[in-house]
Amino acid sequence: MPEPSTPVESCDVLVAGGGPAGIAAACTAAASGAAVILVDDNSAPGGQIWRSRRKHPQKGLAGDWLAKFSAVTVRRLFGHRVVAAPQPRLLLVEGPDGAVFIRCGKLILATGARELFLPFPGWTLPNVVGAGAIQALTKSGLDVRGKRVILAGSGPLLPAVAAHLKHAGADVAFIAEQASAAKLLRFGFGLLGRSGKLRQAFTLWRRIRPWRITPGSWPVCVEKSESGLKVVIQSGVARHTLYADYLACGFGLVPNNELAILVGCAVGSGGFVQVNHENAASVDWVYAVGELTGIGGVEKGVVEGQIAGSAATKQAVDRVLLRQRAAAVKFAAALADTFALRAEVRNLADAQTVICRCEDVRLAALSGLQDARELKLQTRCGMGPCQARICGPILQLLGLPGQPSVRPPIQPCRLKTLAAQIKE
Amino acid sequence: MAEKISLLVNGGKITADAGVSLAAALMNAGFVRFGTSVMAEPRGPLCGMGICMACRVQVNGQRGIRSCQTPVREGMEVVLDA
Numbered sequence: 265m266p267e268p269s270t271p272v273e274s275c276d277v278l279v280a281g282g283g284p285a286g287i288a289a290a291c292t293a294a295a296s297g298a299a300v301i302l303v304d305d306n307s308a309p310g311g312q313i314w315r316s317r318r319k320h321p322q323k324g325l326a327g328d329w330l331a332k333f334s335a336v337t338v339r340r341l342f343g344h345r346v347v348a349a350p351q352p353r354l355l356l357v358e359g360p361d362g363a364v365f366i367r368c369g370k371l372i373l374a375t376g377a378r379e380l381f382l383p384f385p386g387w388t389l390p391n392v393v394g395a396g397a398i399q400a401l402t403k404s405g406l407d408v409r410g411k412r413v414i415l416a417g418s419g420p421l422l423p424a425v426a427a428h429l430k431h432a433g434a435d436v437a438f439i440a441e442q443a444s445a446a447k448l449l450r451f452g453f454g455l456l457g458r459s460g461k462l463r464q465a466f467t468l469w470r471r472i473r474p475w476r477i478t479p480g481s482w483p484v485c486v487e488k489s490e491s492g493l494k495v496v497i498q499s500g501v502a503r504h505t506l507y508a509d510y511l512a513c514g515f516g517l518v519p520n521n522e523l524a525i526l527v528g529c530a531v532g533s534g535g536f537v538q539v540n541h542e543n544a545a546s547v548d549w550v551y552a553v554g555e556l557t558g559i560g561g562v563e564k565g566v567v568e569g570q571i572a573g574s575a576a577t578k579q580a581v582d583r584v585l586l587r588q589r590a591a592a593v594k595f596a597a598a599l600a601d602t603f604a605l606r607a608e609v610r611n612l613a614d615a616q617t618v619i620c621r622c623e624d625v626r627l628a629a630l631s632g633l634q635d636a637r638e639l640k641l642q643t644r645c646g647m648g649p650c651q652a653r654i655c656g657p658i659l660q661l662l663g664l665p666g667q668p669s670v671r672p673p674i675q676p677c678r679l680k681t682l683a684a685q686i687k688e
Numbered sequence: 689m690a691e692k693i694s695l696l697v698n699g700g701k702i703t704a705d706a707g708v709s710l711a712a713a714l715m716n717a718g719f720v721r722f723g724t725s726v727m728a729e730p731r732g733p734l735c736g737m738g739i740c741m742a743c744r745v746q747v748n749g750q751r752g753i754r755s756c757q758t759p760v761r762e763g764m765e766v767v768l769d770a
Contacts (some may be wrong), residue, residue, distance in 0.1 A: 305738055307759060312737055390720045390732030397736030401756065404736075405708025407716045477728050609697075621734070621742065624727040649741035649752075654734070676741070676752065 270684040271364050275301040275339070277576050278355065278368035280346055280523060283311020284326075285554025285565030286374030288335045292370070292573025294336040301339040303346060303357055305328060305675075309333055311376055312396060313562055315403045325562060347681055348672035349527050353549055356672075356684060361680040370549050370576040373537065374569060375522050377517035377555035380657055382605075383619050383627070384612035386486035387513070391493060395425045395514030402432050409433035412508055414495050416483045417514035418603040420561075423477060425512065437508055440481040440497050442515075442609045443602060448479050451602040474650040486511050491504050498608075515605060518657045519556045525670040534600075535657075541589070542581055543572040551576055560596030566593055609660050619662075620655040622648020630664055639666040649676060695764040710755035710766065711736070713741045722755070723769055 277293040279286045294300045314326040323328055344359035355366050379394040386392065393401070395417055402408055412435045415422050426436050436458040441448070475679030481499035488494070491507045521529075524537045530546040532538050537552035539545050545552045551572035554565035569587045573596070574581045613619065615628035633639045637647070639659075645654030646659070646666055651674075659666040673682060690705035697714065704713035711733050714722070721730040722743050733743035738757040746767035747753040755766075 305757065309759070378737065379735060381734070388725070388728055388729060388731065390722070393733060394735050397734060400736035401709070401712055401733065402714070404756070405705060405712035405716070407712075618725075618729075621725065621731070621740070624725050624729065649744070650739065653739050 266489055270362075270686070272367060272456040272686065273301065273339070273364060274367045275299045277372060277573075278303065278366055278370070279338075279372045279374060280355075281311065281374030281376055281554070282306065282309045282340075282342065283376050283554065283565065284329065284562045285556075285569040286311065286372070287314075287329050288566045288569025289372045289374055289551075289553055289573040289576075290338045290569075291329070291332050291336050292570045292579075293577045294338050296574075296577035296579050298577045299339075300337075301341060301368070303341045303344045305343070305345045305368070307343050309340070309342070312400060315400055321455050325566065329566065331643075335436055345675045345677075346523055347675050347677045349523070350672075350686065351385065352527075352547075354686065356681065358675070358677045358681045363678075363684040365686050367525060368549075370551065371527065372569075372572050372576055373500055373545070373550060373552040373556055374530075374554050374565070374675075377519050377559060378653065379514050380516040380661075381513065381646070381654055382415075382515045382609065382612060382661070383617050383658055384483060384485055385614055385617050386488075386493075387626060388618050389486060389488055389493065391509065392486055392513070395421055395512045398510060398512040399425045399428050402428065407512075410435065412437050412494075412507070413510045413512055414438045414440070414483075414508040415512050415514075416442075416481075416497070417516070417688040418442045418605060418609075419474070419514065419516055419599070420603075421514045421517075425514070426477075438497065438506055439477045440483060440499070440592045441477045441479050442482040442606055443479060443604075445479040448477075451598060451677075454598055482612075483511065483513065484612060515609070516603060517555060517559045519559075521556060522653075522670050522674045524552055526672065526674055534587045541586060542575040543568050544575065557598040558593060559599060560592050561599075564589070564592035564596060604667070605661070613662075619658055620645040620648065620652075621671070622650050622654075625655075627647050627662075628664075633665060636666045636669070639664070693760060693762040695760060695766060696763070697766045698768055703750070704760045707762070710747070710753075710758045710760050710764070712756075713760045713766070714745070714755060714766070720770065721767060731741055 276298035277300045279290045279302040290302045348356040379396050484496040484498045486495045497504045521535045528547045530538045543551045553568035553572045613627045625643045625645040692703050694703045702717040720734045734740040743755045745755050
């Protein structure tokens with residue numbers, strides 16, 4: 265039976281995602297007097313990076329934008345996620361109280377990025393988590409005081425998480441950065457031209473100095489032992505065995521592009537949504553901003569959010585923003601180059617290592633398959649609850665077939681939501 | 689001091705600060721294994737941001753609730769490894 269009473273809401277601009285880019289987009293669009301709705305899966309604004317530490321008011325850029333956002337007229341649907349897009353300009357959204365259709369003039373996608381996880385022996389053990397994950401969990405109340413944490417992976421997230429964990433009382437035992445010292449040095453010199461970034465890097469470095477980052481090192485395997493997790497780290501030609509309560513890995517970020525693909529946006533290499541200089545995507549009613557168009561951090565997100573928020577409401581786009589965007593895009597390219605994953609790190613899995621965690625599909629089961637369809641039919645790889653959000657990027661890195669197709673529902677939802685029908 | 693609330697986990701009582709996520713509350717109470725994989729391996733939270741589905745637990749009779757996206761509520765009845 266179709267559900268007859270699914271409510272329908274309308275707006276000029278729908279923003280999907282309430283992180284820095286989405287907040288900037290919503291504030292800017294609302295300033296024109298447009299009716300704006302913002303939808304986000306989380307229970308509060310800020311996304312992953314501005315996830316408010318409980319009872320700690322945020323400062324700086326985060327504080328400014330969160331204050332601005334709390335003052336504008338925007339309909340906020342937190343705890344809601346987009347499930348399907350049954351027609352152009354019409355999205356089906358599920359919240360705690362059920363389903364709602366939202367009709368919009370323009371859609372601004374600010375769905376952000378998730379962590380890239382890499383498979384290595386033992387990576388499925390409890391307490392082996394994402395680097396961003398341990399930060400998010402700590403911000404949402406995980407007590408890490410006195411806990412020993414090993415951080416491993418690549419990119420500027422590692423020192424940021426290390427600083428955060430130290431502040432929360434954890435003992436950060438080791439930071440393994442897979443990029444070489446030479447690459448990091450070159451990246452550091454590149455920052456000299458960007459005073460803001462350099463100052464940020466310097467502040468971080470001062471806060472985490474006690475442990476130092478070890479470039480050219482990565483986790484090889486982890487197993488459970490009586491003294492917690494036993495982690496083997498490769499560092500140059502040497503191997504060290506370390507013990508920890510948590511192994512937190514962050515090998516980079518991949519865009520949450522499912523909704524973008526669902527509404528028909530063209531995506532390029534790495535899964536990033538292709539946009540023009542005003543962040544318009546290939547579909548005329550859709551814009552994409554922030555990490556979705558290239559991993560560049562908060563500044564890029566805030567700039568792109570403002571650009572799309574203006575463009576989507578026919579306001580003139582500030583030229584200063586366009587210049588800032590060009591610089592941010594350049595910085596994103598430098599990040600991608602510096603922290604590109606070396607072959608050794610991409611190939612840590614052995615034949616028995618699980619690749620698809622939802623269906624427990626091991627690497628050995630994935631050889632000799634022709635395409636994504638065969639991979640799914642033969643192994644169920646990518647068909648579990650996460651719908652290949654974790655193993656999809658891994659398959660791509662390993663050069664295996666299986667870039668999954670995107671079909672509704674793009675998030676797990678209630679049957680009642682699927683049965684929702686729109687009255688014409 | 690944060691307000692304390694209590695919840696039932698697998699029949700036993702635990703306390704947590706109001707406002708924390710259920711995943712954090714469970715980990716603080718010493719729960720490491722949240723579920724079991726299809727090949728019977730132990731699993732716990734991985735992504736912390738609602739994507740990996742590894743932290744799903746049963747809450748007040750409803751299965752498949754992502755504990756990392758769910759704030760704790762007084763009197764919640766939680767079943768792990770359900």
